[in-house]
Amino acid sequence: MAARKYSYRGIHTIKNPFDWALYSLLLWELKPRTIFEIGSFAGGSALWLGDQLDSFGIDGHIYSIDINPVTTVSHPRVTFLEGDGRNLGATLSPELLATLPRPWLIIEDADHSYGTTIAVLEFFHGWLDRGDYLIVEDSLSAGKPLQALEEFLRVCGDEYEIDTHYCDFYERNMTWCLNGFLRKRTAIGEVVPTFPPRDLGEPGLPEWDQFGLNWLGDCVDLWERSPENPGAVGELNYARARYAQLWYDTPGAELAARWHSPIGQGYQRLIRSRFPQQPILPTDLDFLLTFVEYCSGLPEPEGSIRAAIVALAYPIQALNREAWERICPQLPDWLAPDLAAALTAAISVEPTQIL
Ligand SMILES: C[S@@+](CC[C@H](N)C(=O)[O-])C[C@H]1O[C@@H](n2cnc3c(N)ncnc32)[C@H](O)[C@@H]1O
Secondary structure, X not given: OHHHHOEEOOEEOOOOHHHHHHHHHHHHHHXXXXXEEEOOOOOHHHHHHHHHHHHHOOOOEEEEEEOOOOOOOOOOOEEEEEOOHHHHHHOOOHHHHHHOOOOEEEEEOOOOOHHHHHXXXXXXXXXXXXXXEEEEOXXXXXXXXXXXXXXXXXXXXXXXXXXXXXXXXOOOOOOOOOOOEEEEOOOOOOOOOOOOOOOOOOOOOOOOOHHHHHHHHHHHHHHHHOOOOHHHHHHHHHHHHHHHXXXXXXXXXXXXXXXXXXXXXXXXXXXXXXXXXXXXXXXXXXXXXXXXXXXXXXXXXXXXXXXHHHHHHHHHHHOOHHHHHHHHHHOOOOOHHHHHHHHXXXXXXXHHHHO
């Protein structure tokens, strides 16, 4: 969707035009003094929030938190922090929270997984006072943030109003934040709910739905324009690891069909971007070893699949000699020449630097 390609002051920002306008309305009407954004991406939305506060004369501050913190954007009203929505207590201390002026506005816009959404909701619940707002973005994503929102409201729904003034402003739920504008009705600590223990599941998008594939395409675009962007690098690293797992889990007989499926096409786009040639993380090494072992058991696959597997192994160039020596003897005959070619192709790293 075109909204996913939008930029603000040249910085990629993901909001649809209806929600931009709703945010603007809410900022003017609520006049938040403290905003928490979980999920900064490139920093554009936090920058926009900062500018809006300035132009509305609101003396507020934004704390924008991401597992890949933004370092390339700055605004006097914005603090970018590194943090995980699933463990916000590690980033936001009670001492800091106790000092921050009201009203608060919380924007949950991280990986849109069930687990992250519910963790963010439950973390902030104990800190919200009457009149504070909490927004759950992109609630229809495959990761089921809407389910998290509904479960949260089953426990403490009496304490919130779903503010239809915003959700239904244009038409019923004509927003990406379905039933996702919550206003706290009760004072801080008035009711103390007990949240049941939960299985948070895996972070990130659990299904390769169209939303996820569009998102991947947008991140590739962004990375090609600005290779240093931490949001794009973080998301593409995550996608690469997921694809690696996907190929690894796919039975040999199904490789070809999967290669030509929309999921496979997403991967081909990733390969064309040459992102797979980025150095791997030390934690990827174990996976790579297992992956090569897996390849050893496969008969030689058709050309395009072999290309996929080789592309996946491109980061092998970033391995040191010791790691390479561990992997080399395990390479199946059909993979070894391609990998050797990849190594000598001097794509981003000179082979002599590695071997
Ligand atoms: C949808 S984007 C944020 C979009 C941004 N607010 C905007 O409007 O442009 C999601 C961001 O969440 C971050 N993220 C993913 N999982 C996270 C987690 N568990 N905690 C915090 N941030 C996370 C990703 O790194 C990514 O930058």
